Amino acid sequence: MVLKMKRTLFYNYKIWFILLLIVGIVLRLYHFFYNRSLWMDEIYLSSSLIRMNYHELATQPLDYQQKAPIGFLWTVRFFIDIFGVSEQALRLFSLICGILSLFLFIPVCRYFSDEKGALLGLGILAFSTPLVFHAVEVKQYQVELLATLVVLYSYIKFHERNTYADLLQWGFIGALVLWFSYSAVFVLAGIATGLSFYRIIKKDWELFFKQCIPFLIWFLSFGMNYLYFTHKHAESKWIVEWFDFYKNFMPVPPHSLEDLKWYALNLYRLFDYPLGFLWNVKWLLVLPLGFLFLGLGLLYQCRQNFLILCFPFFFMFLASALKLYPLTERFWVFISPILIVILVRGYLWLMDCFNSLVLKILFTLLLCSGLFINTIKYVLYPKDFLGHKRSFQREALATVAEKFQNGDVVYIYWNDLPGYKVYHKIHPDHFTTIEGKDYRFLSKDYLSYLNLLKSDFDGFKGKRRVWFLYNDYYKTDIGDPIGEPAWYYEKGADPVLKLLKHLSTMGKPQEVFNSFDVKIFLITLKNR
Structure with a gap:
């Protein structure tokens, strides 16, 4: 009797769905309330969100050449107005979208697979470290993931309906999504193209022409959005050059062996970011990789679903080939639900080949091992969350605020000014600050650079100690030509270390804060 009850509970999908939803929500809330420091990409966008009002966000270029949909910008600005300027207010919209995505992914994944597939898909979405990260980030990528799910869910609900009321409703949902997500255009265009091809193949002319109604509404919405808002944030020449470099x-087409390697390398990276499968045991990659290709082959058996799910990739790849859309890390996030759906189909097929429950559990645990291990790692060590996207800007400034004394002055090197300026608005400080000027492009070598910096150093006069803050990870500025000025970035040159050496002639330097990005030296000045 007890064994029968345990078996019943094990196969009770509702319980597993509830557990995964709870875990997914708790993980996101945990990192949200841990409230890590804003990292540089968040700093760049937060600068405009904090400084600009609604009209300015809609009509003026964003600081640091940032781009984000107007719906996202206005919603985050609304939360700032309600809750005040803080990291959590800036991240709240992403958190809400991250939690909603968990719920909405269940019916979407269930439609394209089955109950077991939806369970695995939800597990991947809930545990994927990059996807958890974007749910607590001041960027639009989690909103874009939710937008993809909204578009897919509306397709599931409306694609077989032929009443004008339903078609108009479908059209307005897609039209609204475009104001919150740039990448939604790939999914909407993919659905419109794939479904139109399918109607033509089936010679279903009535639905073909009727479904042009929502497709036309999407097109008009995209046109209006682009004309009035998006074109102001179109990719700059520098950004294209940066991603191309x-x-x-x-x-x-690929023209060299290096070009061919690009495909293999980016496929490999895909399973790390955004899917989150990779960890130290690299050979386990064969499982999600195999399931993805197997699922793609199986998907072809259902021609309609194949067209609907594959055409978004076609348009995304086309945009990338035209150098309109980069393919790296965060830019894959919006399409990760489709990747998960395809992978899940391959998994289900293989599991149906096994009669042994033990084998099924073993393969599932091996597949998800990276998800579990990465999740546990970042719960135990949240300060290291997603490694290269961590920052300690807030902690650095808090150190200065705590130990600042009368007669001190804080010198912010130019490459840490973005972080300082944003955090000065979030947590206003009351210490005397010199904002270092960027003289790199006015200088022909280090000596002329140092000579210009002396105007900054004039602010040290009459002071007892100097707090020198600089960013040791981000050493360029938005808009800088890559590798220029050459004298500053030449191999072996480290102008910041040279600057520290010069400052040491003014007094004794002591390292008082050393982090992944921001570093602080406290210089006790000689009698001057």
């Missing part, structure tokens, strides 16, 4: 655009 780091090979973030798909090489079509």
Whole structure:
């Protein structure tokens, strides 16, 4: 009797769905309330969100050449107005979208697979470290993931309906989504193209022409959004050059072995970011990789679903080939639900080949091992959350505020000014500050650079100690030509260390804060 009850509970999908939802929500809330310091990408966008009003967000270029949909900008600005300027107010919209995504993914994944598939898909979405990260980030990528799910869910609900009321409702949902997500255009265009092809193949002319109604509404909404808002934030020449330099655009057609390697490398990276499968045991990659290709082959058997789910990739790859959309890390986030759906189909097929429950559990645990291990790691060590996207800007400034004394002055080097300016508005400080000027492009070498910096150093006169803050991770500025000025970035040159050496002639330097990005030296000045 007890064994039968345990078996019944084990196969009770409702319980598992509830457990995964709870875990997914708790993980996001945990990192939200841990409230890590804003990292540089968040700093860049937060600068405009804090400084600008609604009209300015809609009509003026954002600081640091940032881009974000107007719906996202206005919603975050609304939360700032309600809750005040804080990291959590800035991240609240992403958190809400992250939690909603968990709920909405269940019916979407269930439609394209089955109950077991939806359970695994929810587990991947709930535990994926990059996707948890974007649910507590001041950027639009979690909103774009939710937008994809809204578009897919509306397709599930409306694609077989032919009443004008339903078609108009479908059209307005897609039209609204475009104001919150740039990448939604790939999914909407993919659905419109895929479904139109399918109607033509089936010669279902009535639905073909009727469904042009929502497709036309989407097109008009995209046109209005682009004309009045998006074109103001179109990719700048510098951003295209930057992504091109780091090979973030798909090489079509490939012209070299390096171009061919691009495909293999980015496929490999995909399972790390955004899917979150990778950890130290690299060979386990064969499982999600195999399931993805197997699922793609199986998806072809259902021609309609194949067209609907694959055309968004076609438009995304086309945009990347035209150097309109980079393919790296965060730019895959919006399409991760489709990747998970395809992978889940491959998993289900293989599990149906096994009669042994033990084998099924073993394969599932091996597949998800990276998800579990990465999750546990960042719960235990939240300050290291997603490694290269961590920052300690707030902690650095808090250290200065705590130990600042009369007769001190704080010198912020130019490469840490973005973080300082944002945090000065979030947590206003009361210490005397010199904002270092960027003289790199006015200088021909280090000596002329140092000579210009002396105007900053004039502010040290009459002071007893200098707090020198600089960013040791982000050493360039938005808009800088790559590798320029050459004298500053030449191999072996480290102007900040040279500057520290010069400052040591003024007094004794002591390192008082050393983090992943921000570093602080306290210089006790000689009698001057």
